[in-house]
Amino acid sequence: MDHLDKLENQSIYIIREAYKQFKDIAILWSIGKDSTTLMWLVRKAFYGKVPFPALHIDTSYKFNEIYEFRDEWAKKWGIKLVVGKNDQSLSSGMGPDQQDKLSCCGQLKTDALKQTIDKYRYKALLLGIRRDEHGIRAKERVFSPRNKQFQWDYKDQPPELWDQFKNKQQGEQHIRVHPLLHWTELDIWMYIHRENIPIVSLYFARDGKRYRSIGCEPCCAPVDSNADTVDKMVEELKTTKVSERSGRAQDKERAYMMQKLRALGYM
Amino acid sequence: MIVVLAIDALEYTLVEEFNCKNLKQRFYGKTNIKEFSEPKTMVLWSSFMTGKNMEKEIVARGDKEMWNTELDMEDTFFRSFKNPKIIDLPGFSYIKEQHEQERRMLKYYFDAQSEEEKKNIRTEYNNLAFLHHRRIKQEFSTALQGDYDFVLGYFSVADVIGHLNFGNGSMMKLIYRDLDEIAGTINHTLIVLSDHGMERVGIFGDHSNYGFWSTDLKDLGNPKITDFADMIKEIPEVN
Amino acid sequence: MNNENLKFVIVGHVDHGKSTLIGRLLYDTGSLPEGKIEEIKQICESLGREIEFGYVMDHLEEERDQGITIDTAQTFFNTEKRNYVIIDAPGHVEFVKNMISGASQAEAAVLIVDVEEGVREQTKRHAYILGMLGLSQVIVVVNKMDLINYDQKRFESVKKDILKFLLDISIKPSYVIPISAKKGDFIANKISKMNWYDGPTLLEALDIFKTKESANYKPLRFVVQDIYNFDKRIIVGRVESGVIKKGDKIKILPSGEETRVKSIEEYLKNVTEAEAGKSIGITTEDKLFIDRGNVVIHNGDMPAVTDRIMANVFWMDRTPFKIGERLMFRCSTQEVSCEVEKINRVINSSTLELIAEDATEIKNREVANIVIRTDKPVVVENFNKIEELGRFVLGREDTCAGGIITEPEQ
Numbered sequence: 001m002d003h004l005d006k007l008e009n010q011s012i013y014i015i016r017e018a019y020k021q022f023k024d025i026a027i028l029w030s031i032g033k034d035s036t037t038l039m040w041l042v043r044k045a046f047y048g049k050v051p052f053p054a055l056h057i058d059t060s061y062k063f064n065e066i067y068e069f070r071d072e073w074a075k076k077w078g079i080k081l082v083v084g085k086n087d088q089s090l091s092s093g094m095g096p097d098q099q100d101k102l103s104c105c106g107q108l109k110t111d112a113l114k115q116t117i118d119k120y121r122y123k124a125l126l127l128g129i130r131r132d133e134h135g136i137r138a139k140e141r142v143f144s145p146r147n148k149q150f151q152w153d154y155k156d157q158p159p160e161l162w163d164q165f166k167n168k169q170q171g172e173q174h175i176r177v178h179p180l181l182h183w184t185e186l187d188i189w190m191y192i193h194r195e196n197i198p199i200v201s202l203y204f205a206r207d208g209k210r211y212r213s214i215g216c217e218p219c220c221a222p223v224d225s226n227a228d229t230v231d232k233m234v235e236e237l238k239t240t241k242v243s244e245r246s247g248r249a250q251d252k253e254r255a256y257m258m259q260k261l262r263a264l265g266y267m
Numbered sequence: 268m269i270v271v272l273a274i275d276a277l278e279y280t281l282v283e284e285f286n287c288k289n290l291k292q293r294f295y296g297k298t299n300i301k302e303f304s305e306p307k308t309m310v311l312w313s314s315f316m317t318g319k320n321m322e323k324e325i326v327a328r329g330d331k332e333m334w335n336t337e338l339d340m341e342d343t344f345f346r347s348f349k350n351p352k353i354i355d356l357p358g359f360s361y362i363k364e365q366h367e368q369e370r371r372m373l374k375y376y377f378d379a380q381s382e383e384e385k386k387n388i389r390t391e392y393n394n395l396a397f398l399h400h401r402r403i404k405q406e407f408s409t410a411l412q413g414d415y416d417f418v419l420g421y422f423s424v425a426d427v428i429g430h431l432n433f434g435n436g437s438m439m440k441l442i443y444r445d446l447d448e449i450a451g452t453i454n455h456t457l458i459v460l461s462d463h464g465m466e467r468v469g470i471f472g473d474h475s476n477y478g479f480w481s482t483d484l485k486d487l488g489n490p491k492i493t494d495f496a497d498m499i500k501e502i503p504e505v506n
Numbered sequence: 507m508n509n510e511n512l513k514f515v516i517v518g519h520v521d522h523g524k525s526t527l528i529g530r531l532l533y534d535t536g537s538l539p540e541g542k543i544e545e546i547k548q549i550c551e552s553l554g555r556e557i558e559f560g561y562v563m564d565h566l567e568e569e570r571d572q573g574i575t576i577d578t579a580q581t582f583f584n585t586e587k588r589n590y591v592i593i594d595a596p597g598h599v600e601f602v603k604n605m606i607s608g609a610s611q612a613e614a615a616v617l618i619v620d621v622e623e624g625v626r627e628q629t630k631r632h633a634y635i636l637g638m639l640g641l642s643q644v645i646v647v648v649n650k651m652d653l654i655n656y657d658q659k660r661f662e663s664v665k666k667d668i669l670k671f672l673l674d675i676s677i678k679p680s681y682v683i684p685i686s687a688k689k690g691d692f693i694a695n696k697i698s699k700m701n702w703y704d705g706p707t708l709l710e711a712l713d714i715f716k717t718k719e720s721a722n723y724k725p726l727r728f729v730v731q732d733i734y735n736f737d738k739r740i741i742v743g744r745v746e747s748g749v750i751k752k753g754d755k756i757k758i759l760p761s762g763e764e765t766r767v768k769s770i771e772e773y774l775k776n777v778t779e780a781e782a783g784k785s786i787g788i789t790t791e792d793k794l795f796i797d798r799g800n801v802v803i804h805n806g807d808m809p810a811v812t813d814r815i816m817a818n819v820f821w822m823d824r825t826p827f828k829i830g831e832r833l834m835f836r837c838s839t840q841e842v843s844c845e846v847e848k849i850n851r852v853i854n855s856s857t858l859e860l861i862a863e864d865a866t867e868i869k870n871r872e873v874a875n876i877v878i879r880t881d882k883p884v885v886v887e888n889f890n891k892i893e894e895l896g897r898f899v900l901g902r903e904d905t906c907a908g909g910i911i912t913e914p915e916q
């Protein structure tokens with residue numbers, strides 16, 4: 001088995017464990033490359049079926065391409081789609097230009113997800129996060145409990161060894177399952193390439209720009225790139241070190257920081 | 268000689284994490300600054316040297332003008348010393364041009380459009396702060412050799428660098444080690460004090476709602492920043 | 507260079523130089539992102555300090571926090587021979603659970619010992635865990651040789667101590683190498699100051715190690731994970747060792763029923779066999795009652811089917827275990843309730859002192875040799891024969907202990 005085979009087989013094992021352990025499970029499908037790769041692996045694990053719902057958190061500010069892609073492939077793959085929206089916030093006018101981006105994301109993404117989990121009483125969620133995405137994620141486990149407030153106590157997690165994952169979930173907790181934890185961004189692209197996984201066109205360069213991560217249209221800045229095929233993307237990744245999330249996350253932090261510094265009289 | 272190491276934004280949790288023994292001394296802890304609505308540098312240091320809550324007065328000057336505050340020796344506890352030396356303290360002997368330039372660049376950074384530009388400004392900003400730090404270090408060490416009965420050295424590096432780099436642990440670790448070494452060179456009665464600490468916002472740093480203190484004299488518990496004026500006055504003069 | 511990866515951990519007592527060594531390995535093999543060292547140098551210079559390699563790790567950690575793709579839980583470098591992955595295993599006592607989680611994935615280990623301090627508490631605990639996890643490829647590096655002027659006598663005396671202690675726990679290190687992580691001596695480069703030492707450098711020694719050999723050549727163990735009935739009945743699971751082929755005559759344990767493999771099922775693929783490591787499905791000629799936790803084997807080499815197991819366990823939960831308490835025994839996908847019939851010995855994992863014999867309690871970070879009685883028979887193996895069925899965890903709500911089977915009793 002080569003490197004990608006190993007990753008694939010390990011992920012399938014994890015997905016099957018999660019499905020066995022938790023009845024009320026769903027996959028969080030942001031339509032991004034990671035969660036779509038995860039969806040692909042789910043279909044492999046279950047011989048073409050997706051035996052649980054796919055949750056899509058809709059901020060209503062997503063790129064049009066995302067909605068189109070979602071509806072097209074949900075249909076083709078026979079996916080039961082559950083769309084979560086924070087209707088209350090949206091109807092009260094929340095949006096990225098309404099308030100700072102931090103509260104916008106908080107309400108339209110995090111709160112919407114909380115509400116949806118509450119409503120459908122999911123006990124476990126499959127997520128496409130990777131260890132190499134962000135510092136704190138290095139400490140993530142494959143099966144990671146979250147309390148109702150989504151808090152994660154990373155200092156005192158049960159050990160996870162020999163593929164024995166946490167399989168009990170208590171009270172209000174839900175378990176986040178991370179079958180792609182060991183993959184890198186490059187692995188994802190190489191796998192997409194090998195398997196020919198359909199991917200939202202936003203990732204591919206148009207007029208010298210492409211999106212490295214996708215989310216809400218107003219909050220995503222494209223990066224300079226000429227990679228208009230998966231091939232070129234893999235090549236580009238092997239040679240660049242630009243932060244994947246830097247665009248999105250840092251913008252938010254900057255906005256918050258500016259507000260704070262102003263309050264402290266610095267500017 | 269009594270020495271006060273006044274460190275802006277020295278964060279209790281980092282002193283612990285990096286185990287800065289000299290900064291900790293025998294007794295150390297957090298200060299209580301809950302009486303202030305915001306942990307503002309100028310408000311806190313002014314309150315420290317006068318021994319009373321100066322929030323209203325300082326805030327009334329407005330965000331721009333407040334940085335120009337220059338209190339009179341007579342209004343501070345420094346007057347109880349014969350020959351005090353106060354280096355760069357906000358509200359007293361603050362080196363305005365330097366710190367004004369730092370604030371200006373902080374604003375440039377957030378106003379800058381491109382990543383490239385931001386990167387350059389950050390580098391320039393850091394250099395400016397480090398350069399000043401070396402200068403104050405020098406001045407402070409000279410003062411320690413001098414004929415003073417009270418020396419206060421104000422070190423802004425942790426705050427200034429922290430605002431744009433607090434998430435850069437290795438940079439902060441190096442700064443804390445450096446400050447710890449400075450504390451280690453002082454062979455007099457020493458009080459380490461910060462106005463507030465700092466907490467992380469991604470790569471950036473925001474003020475936290477408590478300060479830091481330490482001394483070899485006695486356990487102060489959870490003191491207010493205004494408690495120090497009286498306390499320091501009452502330290503018996505040794506040597 | 508071929509495409510194989512060797513995963514290893516660096517363990518040792520706090521401050522003996524783990525971070526410095528990792529920084530040095532990355533630097534000497536040219537694996538640091540461009541400009542990184544310069545950046546750290548620059549901060550050091552701004553403050554008028556000398557550069558320390560330990561900062562490299564802090565710095566990488568930060569980079570990643572800024573979103574740059576560097577994984578310090580898994581740090582990579584390569585030599586001419588192959589790729590290496592350093593698995594992060596934090597040194598502090600509180601992190602022993604993380605250390606175990608990390609080390610359980612490693613194929614080799616480097617144990618670092620400060621030449622001035624010698625063997626310390628965590629040196630022992632970590633070494634013990636390595637032994638328990640069955641890591642047989644171990645290198646000892648004796649660090650900070652520069653501090654003692656590369657003195658051979660002191661090195662030899664520390665080496666003697668270490669070897670004696672390792673012998674007690676049956677670890678035979680392949681090499682004991684004097685190094686200075688700080689100066690870079692005997693990491694990648696030899697230096698003349700230690701011409702009394704004629705062994706390999708650390709990198710040379712690592713290159714001699716073998717990557718985990720494929721389990722394809724071991725007897726077949728296909729462990730059942732689940733039964734799916736989407737379009738047809740498929741028995742899914744993972745081939746833990748051996749190779750399973752269409753048409754193979756197979757036996758299901760623990761029932762002992764026999765049948766043949768009708769097909770190997772992989773989505774959208776036409777395959778007739780599956781090797782070790784594959785998560786696949788099978789269908790069988792006869793419709794047997796098969797359930798999660800069953801083990802499919804070829805006739806011949808049998809694992810043990812038993813309800814009594816002798817094992818060494820490492821307790822890692824704050825709440826001690828008291829005899830009489832029921833626990834879950836989980837080995838591969840088998841999960842049964844069990845009790846501990848006897849605690850033969852309890853050992854302090856840091857001093858390795860015997861705490862008690864025929865004990866009634868096992869506390870946090872203690873190691874014990876115990877006899878487990880499971881409620882139902884399980885299919886297990888001596889750890890040295892087939893790891894995947896020779897290791898298990900014990901749990902309450904969460905995993906409390908990891909263990910390896912020394913003797914599956916028939």
Ligand SMILES: Nc1nc2c(ncn2[C@@H]2O[C@H](COP(=O)(O)OP(=O)(O)OP(=O)(O)O)[C@@H](O)[C@H]2O)c(=O)[nH]1
Nearest residue numbers: 520521522523524525526560597650653686687688
């Ligand atoms: N002289 C000398 N000092 C060293 C050497 N290796 C490490 N050190 C020093 O030893 C101290 C501890 O080194 P680290 O690499 O931080 O130790 P560690 O084992 O990673 O410790 P933790 O990160 O706390 O687990 C640092 O001050 C290093 O500079 C060496 O080869 N020679």
Ligand SMILES: [Zn+2]
Nearest residue numbers: 275276308462
């Ligand atoms: Zn301040």
